[in-house]
Amino acid sequence: xxxxxxxxxxxxxxPKEGITLSIRHALRELGADVPEQDELGWCIGPPLWESFAxxxxxxxxxxxxxxxxxxxxxxxxxxxxxxxxxxxxxLEELRDTGLPLFIATSKPHVxxxxxxxxxxxxxxxxxxxxxxxxxxxSDKTDxxxxxxxxxxxxxxxxxxxxxxxxxxxxxRANDIPALGVLWGFAEPEELHMAEADALAGAPxxxxxxxxxxxxxx
Numbered sequence: 001x002x003x004x005x006x007x008x009x010x011x012x013x014x015p016k017e018g019i020t021l022s023i024r025h026a027l028r029e030l031g032a033d034v035p036e037q038d039e040l041g042w043c044i045g046p047p048l049w050e051s052f053a054x055x056x057x058x059x060x061x062x063x064x065x066x067x068x069x070x071x072x073x074x075x076x077x078x079x080x081x082x083x084x085x086x087x088x089x090x091l092e093e094l095r096d097t098g099l100p101l102f103i104a105t106s107k108p109h110v111x112x113x114x115x116x117x118x119x120x121x122x123x124x125x126x127x128x129x130x131x132x133x134x135x136x137x138s139d140k141t142d143x144x145x146x147x148x149x150x151x152x153x154x155x156x157x158x159x160x161x162x163x164x165x166x167x168x169x170x171x172r173a174n175d176i177p178a179l180g181v182l183w184g185f186a187e188p189e190e191l192h193m194a195e196a197d198a199l200a201g202a203p204x205x206x207x208x209x210x211x212x213x214x215x216x217x
Contacts, residue, residue, distance in 0.1 A: 003153035007162030010184030018080030026068035045164035086203035093207035140170025
C-alpha cells in the first residue's frame with residue numbers, strides 16, 4: 001500500500017509564535033541568554049532536546065528545559081499558529097489521489113492531535129504519528145519507521161513531505177521518496193543539500209510533484 005506522510009510544523013502550519021515564545025520562556029526561567037524570536041526559527045523542526053542542547057550546552061539539564069518549554073506551550077503556545085495559505089486545497093488534491101494521508105511529526109502526538117483537530121487538519125488525514133513525551137520517536141528516522149510498521153505502507157511507493165532536512169534524512173533512511181517544501185523553516189540551501197527528490201515552492205505545486213514522484217496518472 002502506498003501512503004503520503006506530511007510533516008506538521010513548517011509544512012502545514014506556521015507555529016513560530018508559540019514555539020519561539022515557549023523556548024524563550026524556558027530560557028528565561030533557567031536564567032540563560034534569551035535570543036529574539038527571529039533568531040530561533042532554526043529550532044522549528046528538530047527534537048526539542050537537540051535545540052536546547054545547542055542553546056544551553058550538552059551538560060545542561062535538557063529534560064528541565066523541555067519541561068519548562070511545555071509549561072507554556074501546553075497552556076497556550078500550541079495554538080499560537082496559523083495554517084499556511086493553500087494548505088486546505090493542497091490536502092484536498094492529495095486526497096484525490098486515493099492514497100491514505102498521515103501526519104508524521106516529531107511533536108508529541110498528544111499535542112499534535114489536539115493542534116490538528118483545532119485547525120481542522122484531521123478532517124483531511126487518515127491518522128497522525130508523533131513522538132512520545134519522553135522523546136521516543138522524536139527522530140524522524142525512528143518516527144517514519146514506526147509509521148511504516150503501523151500502516152504497512154510500502155516505502156518505495158510512498159512519499160514524505162516536509163520543510164526541514166530532518167524530514168528528508170528520515171525519509172531516505174526508510175527508503176521513502178522525499179518532497180521538500182520551501183515555505184517552511186529550512187536554512188537557505190538546506191533542502192538542496194539534503195538532496196530532496198523534489199522541491200515545491202508553494203502548496204499548489206505539491207499535488208503534481210507527488211504524482212510525478214509516485215508515477216500516478
